[in-house]
Amino acid sequence: MLSSGLWRSATFRLTLLFGAVFATGIALLLSLVYAQTAGYLTRRVDRALIAEARLLERSGPDFIIRRFRQEVARDPLNSLGLFSASGEKVAGDTGLRPSDLNLDGRPRDAPHRPGAAPSQALGERTPWGEILIVERDTRQLVALRRIIVGALWWSGGAIALLGLVSAVALSLRPLARIAAMRRASDAISAGDFARRLPVTGSGDELDELAQITNRMMDEAERLMIEARTVGQGLAHELRSPLTRLRAMLDHAGASFGADDPRRRLLENCVAEADTLLTRFQALLRIAALEARGRRTAIERVSLSDIVEQIAELYAPLAADLGIELTAHVDEGVVIHGDGELLFEAVSNLVDNALKFIDAGGHVAVSAIRDPDGARLEVSDDGPGIPEAERPLVTKRFYRG
Amino acid sequence: MDFARNGGVSALPKLLTIEDDAATAAEIAREMSGRGFEVDCVEDGEEGLRRAATNTYDAITLDRLLPDLDGLTIASSLKEKGILTPILMISALDDVDERVRGLRAGGDDYLTKPFDLKEMAARVEVLIRRRNADRKSLRLEYADLELDLVAQAARRKGQDLRLFPKERQLLELFMRNPGQVLTRMMIFESVWGYRFDPGTNLIDVHVRALRQKLDAVDPAPLVHTVRGVGYCLRAE
Numbered sequence: 001m002l003s004s005g006l007w008r009s010a011t012f013r014l015t016l017l018f019g020a021v022f023a024t025g026i027a028l029l030l031s032l033v034y035a036q037t038a039g040y041l042t043r044r045v046d047r048a049l050i051a052e053a054r055l056l057e058r059s060g061p062d063f064i065i066r067r068f069r070q071e072v073a074r075d076p077l078n079s080l081g082l083f084s085a086s087g088e089k090v091a092g093d094t095g096l097r098p099s100d101l102n103l104d105g106r107p108r109d110a111p112h113r114p115g116a117a118p119s120q121a122l123g124e125r126t127p128w129g130e131i132l133i134v135e136r137d138t139r140q141l142v143a144l145r146r147i148i149v150g151a152l153w154w155s156g157g158a159i160a161l162l163g164l165v166s167a168v169a170l171s172l173r174p175l176a177r178i179a180a181m182r183r184a185s186d187a188i189s190a191g192d193f194a195r196r197l198p199v200t201g202s203g204d205e206l207d208e209l210a211q212i213t214n215r216m217m218d219e220a221e222r223l224m225i226e227a228r229t230v231g232q233g234l235a236h237e238l239r240s241p242l243t244r245l246r247a248m249l250d251h252a253g254a255s256f257g258a259d260d261p262r263r264r265l266l267e268n269c270v271a272e273a274d275t276l277l278t279r280f281q282a283l284l285r286i287a288a289l290e291a292r293g294r295r296t297a298i299e300r301v302s303l304s305d306i307v308e309q310i311a312e313l314y315a316p317l318a319a320d321l322g323i324e325l326t327a328h329v330d331e332g333v334v335i336h337g338d339g340e341l342l343f344e345a346v347s348n349l350v351d352n353a354l355k356f357i358d359a360g361g362h363v364a365v366s367a368i369r370d371p372d373g374a375r376l377e378v379s380d381d382g383p384g385i386p387e388a389e390r391p392l393v394t395k396r397f398y399r400g
Numbered sequence: 401m402d403f404a405r406n407g408g409v410s411a412l413p414k415l416l417t418i419e420d421d422a423a424t425a426a427e428i429a430r431e432m433s434g435r436g437f438e439v440d441c442v443e444d445g446e447e448g449l450r451r452a453a454t455n456t457y458d459a460i461t462l463d464r465l466l467p468d469l470d471g472l473t474i475a476s477s478l479k480e481k482g483i484l485t486p487i488l489m490i491s492a493l494d495d496v497d498e499r500v501r502g503l504r505a506g507g508d509d510y511l512t513k514p515f516d517l518k519e520m521a522a523r524v525e526v527l528i529r530r531r532n533a534d535r536k537s538l539r540l541e542y543a544d545l546e547l548d549l550v551a552q553a554a555r556r557k558g559q560d561l562r563l564f565p566k567e568r569q570l571l572e573l574f575m576r577n578p579g580q581v582l583t584r585m586m587i588f589e590s591v592w593g594y595r596f597d598p599g600t601n602l603i604d605v606h607v608r609a610l611r612q613k614l615d616a617v618d619p620a621p622l623v624h625t626v627r628g629v630g631y632c633l634r635a636e
Contacts, residue, residue, distance in 0.1 A: 236492070240514040244427075247517055250628050270628060281597055312566060313592060316605040344596050351599055 012171035019163020023156050030155070034148040041141050042120070046107040049122040052078060052134045053105065061128045065091050079119070081133035090130065096121055098131045110135060118142045177206055185213075193221050228287065235283040242280070246273040289341070301339040303367035303374055304329045310346050311365055314354065322359030325350075328366035333374045349378040357382030412438040413458040413528060418448030418474065419490070420466050424513070428461060431517040432524070445469025455483050459524050464491030464502060475506035486527035490515065499595070518629045522581045529577055540575040543622065543635035545614075547575055556617040566591060567610045574623065574633035583630040607631050 006012050052071065059067040068080050068091055081094035100111050101123035110121040121135040180198045187195045196217060197210040253266030311327035318325035346365065353363045357380050368375040385393055392398045415437045419425040422443070429439040440457075442448045445466040452460055452474070460478075464471040475487050489507035491498060499510045508530075509523050540547040546555045547568070554561040554571055563571065569591045573582065584603040589595050591606075611623045624632045 236514075243514045243516055278597065285596065309592070312564075313598075313602065316609045317602055320601075320605045320608075340594065340596075343594055347598065351602075 006168065006171055006175065009171040009175055011174050012167045015167030015170055016163055019159060019167065022163070023159040026155050026159060027152055030148055030152045034145065034152075037148075038141060038145060041138075041144070045120050045136050045138060045141070046122075049107040049120065049134050049136055050105075052080075053122055053124060053132060056080070056132060056134070057126055061126070061130065064126075064132075068092055077137040079135040079137075081131075081135070083131040083133070085125075085129045085131065087131065092133070094121075094133050094135045096123075096133050096135055098123060098133065101133065103131060109138075174206060181206075181210060188217065193217070193224065228290065231283060231287070235280040235287075239277065239280045239284075242273060242277055246270055246277065249273060298336055298338060300334055301337050301342060303333040303335055303342075303376055304331060306339070306343050306346060307365050307367040307376070309343070310350055313347065314350050318354055318363065321354060323354055323357060324362045325354075326362070326364050328364060328368070330367060330369040333367045333369050335374050346376065346378065353378060353380040353382065356380075412436060414456060415439045415524065416448065416452055416457040416460045416485075417441045418445065418452070418460065418466070418471075419463045420444065421463070424463075424490075427517060428520065431521050435521055435525075445471070445474055449474050449477060452478055452485065453481060453483060455485065457485050459528050460485055460487045461520070461524065462487050462489050462507070464489055464498070471507075472501065472505040475502070479506035484531070486524075486531050488520070488523055488527060490520070516583075516629075518581070519583050519585065522583050522586060522630065525580055526577055526582070526586065529580060533576060540572065542575050542578045542633065544618065545571075545575060545622065547572060556614055559617050561613050561617070563610070563613060566606065567613070570606060570610050574631070578633050581626050581629055581632045587630065 056064055056067055056071070064082060068082070071078060072080060072093060079092070079094040079096075081092035081096060082090040083098050084090055087098050095113060095116050096110055101121055102108070103123045103125055105122060105124035107120050107122040110119045112118070117137050117139050118141075119135045120138050121133060123131065123133045126132050177198070177200065184195055184197045196214045199207050199210050199214070201207070249266050249269045253263050253270060256263035256266070307327055307329050311325060314325055350363065350365060357363065361381055363380045364377070366375075366377045366379075368377065389398075413436070415428075415432050417425055417428050417432075417439055419428065419441065420443050425441040425443070429441055432439045440451065442451060445468045448462070448466075449469060451457075462471050462474060466474075471489060471491070475489065478485070478487070486508040487506060489502040489510045490513060491502065491510065492513040502510045508527050511520055511523060538549040540549070544557045546558075548554075549572065552568065554563050554568060570587065573587065573590050585595075585597070587603050587607070588598050592598075607623060607625075611621075614622050620636065622633055622635060624634055626632050
């Protein structure tokens, strides 16, 4: 979870990218330093070799041996060799043989020999036909190369490690904050509209984003409350005059004789007003329940008692409608809940069942002890709710 | 209105209406005057509390939300002073918690705005009757009806009525308020203890079942339907 989150984290990847770019830069820099230095040193050795060869050749076949001694004594890094045209060694201290080199007078790396120090060498034929080899010890150069390559590896490794560690370290905090934001937004989606995304006050991008989202949520919540209170207010505002209207109609109807058709008409008006009032009542009831929201009175309630009371309450109505109402109640089914709301909910279900099935039908209410807790059932043998409408019936105000 | 008059001397029952909404106050006054009440209306809480404290009223309707003194404060101050005039709290707040708070503060009943005037009137009348009646009485009698709450036996003309427990409770409610109109909401509240709209016919069928058992003994009707309002127990 964390590792995949880490990898997807922008901070982590950005830090790694910077690390890689930096490491490449360092490598390039060191390579350049190395190339320049090594090139310079190599060229210096080359020039020294060529100058030495010229010097020796100029001394001619008679003096070259003496010159050898002087030169070897002067610069211990140099080794010299004089060979006959056929390749036999005449004088000198070099370990190289003419066959080891291209005798073209150009300095190059001497082939590696076990036990010998690395060197650069030049081989050529003298104007008088002998073979001259001038060799120079390049241990310094090789050591320098090793130092630079080592530095390259070490610094590269250190940068990579440092980059990784700082990428992880830098990402952990944002990741933790994002996790907190996710928890908050999950809670909001679950219906806790008063919840907001956490803001640390650091004013960084995440904070900015959280603040933008929170402002959006404020606005959404305000609109939601407005929409809700508009409906609620409307129902409230309309109910007073409607109640008065109903009272007046009722009063007017009572002033006519029992057989007067006008009385009949006014009675119908009163019935319509009653229907309207009932609708408003339901609207306000829903609003009141929503306002009650999370602070319902949760206590231990006996589902058995509720179902028994409901069965008792509705028995005469069911009998009147010619519907059989039965209750199946397990002893002592107790749950935690809001007793009044549960009673109202079950009564609504039973009321609906009685409303929508014909005489001769059967409605059953049960409170059943279940291995997982408790089950409350209201069932009837009426037409039921069509499959397609089932997700809709729990929505507000839906009517089939 | 002559306020200084002693309420005990007057033949008319007196109602104090503490209500800051003039239209509502006028409606209450009209309805209750029509029922033979003498109604005093006051708009602010201080004045209402002062008048209620004179203890010359039979009942008080009290708005829960007043601009100065809160309805809850008035109710609890009155009870603290030992004034037991029954109070009907009237509030725009329809919430279980609000109702519980109102009743706990000293309201004797609670009604939500907007309300049916007949519902309001019936509640005021029941409150007054309840205060005057001997509530501890375990034997009730009315006309040819008898109800023994200890033996849980009901009789009409000396003949046993076989009633279900809820029917007996319903009969008790009627017999404690004879001649009084009881609304469906009041019946549902007192007999079943729930406060929501149970739908129109639900209470009707229960009353009808009781009435049939009463009529089986003697066809002279006792439980009368009051159209558009509720029911009333009355011997003709």
